[in-house]
Amino acid sequence: MVDDLKGRILDAAVDCFLESHPGARIHAAIAERAKVSRPTVYKYVGDQDAIVMALIERDISRMHAAIEPIVTRPGTLRQRFVDTIVAVVEYARNHALLQKVLRENPISVLPWFTVHSEQVIQTGLALFTPHVKQAIADGEFPTVDPIVIVEWCCRLILSLITTPGTVRIDDSAALRRYLEDLLDVGLPR
Template sequence: MVSIRNPERSVEQRILDAAAACILAYGVERTTMTEIARRARVSRPTIYRRWPDIRWVIAELLTVRITGVLEAVPDRGAGRESVVGRVVAVADHLRADEIVQSVIRNAPGLAMTYITDRLGTSQQILIDALAEAIKAGQDEGSIRAGDPRGMAAMCLLITQSTIQSAQMVAELLDNEALNEELAHSLNGYLKP
């Protein structure tokens, strides 16, 4: 259903949905603005008015998907166990997300930007949410003292590495074991 209040959002959503479909059909490297425009039923200039190039479209798509997972996994309350449970659940969802995994596996140049060079929007959102949860856990007494943002950044690094490298250790750690080990790592890092 098209929103009367914000028809612009529906165009952007169609573009992002088309980009996701293209990534699944052709892979990241062969996804083009032309094909996205065709699938979204918009002109290429319509896309270019919103994003300067394909990398920005894909980055926006990733932000929407990652923040969507964060919103879909409920806040489990204050306390280290709750915080860790939510982080592990978000990581589990992202490891199963075809678009996220396609970018990690098939567009290493794009992925490396957000792994080694700079924090992306979704990473900033995750750090903000985690810092808030860490602060609540500190106030509650189940998370050690320290700068919540710095600790959130470290939790992001631990978790992001797990998401990126899960396939590499799949023979050693199935999905359940990986979740258990990630929880153990984060609990050990955060405990007082």
């Protein structure tokens, strides 16, 4: 019941954020759309920053579920790494709310992916560290701290999603070539 209510509030928040102008305070609109009171929104999700973080965490979990088959499929670690990064970047590229905010008001979301990214990285660590530990156990990786590997991947993904550069992240083939070249720097084929 609590998860259903929180999910309904977060679904309403997505709709309200998509319809609102950048920087709008939308607690009342979220409450109205979710058919709950404003105090209920605060009780189950929190203030607007907490809503944003809850949406980020929920969407990271959804993204993980969508790409877990890529992470766990047979194949070389290198290929799974490239395929996973491409899938995560594509997921972000197709995420309507993230793209709206990055386009219209990037300053409002960039702190969540930069100076306040610890929560996002912690979520990534919780989801992907078990996969890296398994790859180490299977002999696909040298014995290294899996947290370092996963955090590096999270930082790479955050940078690719939020920072314009010479790599066209909207072109999966170009992104794949970039990642292959990046790996060639330190991981020979």
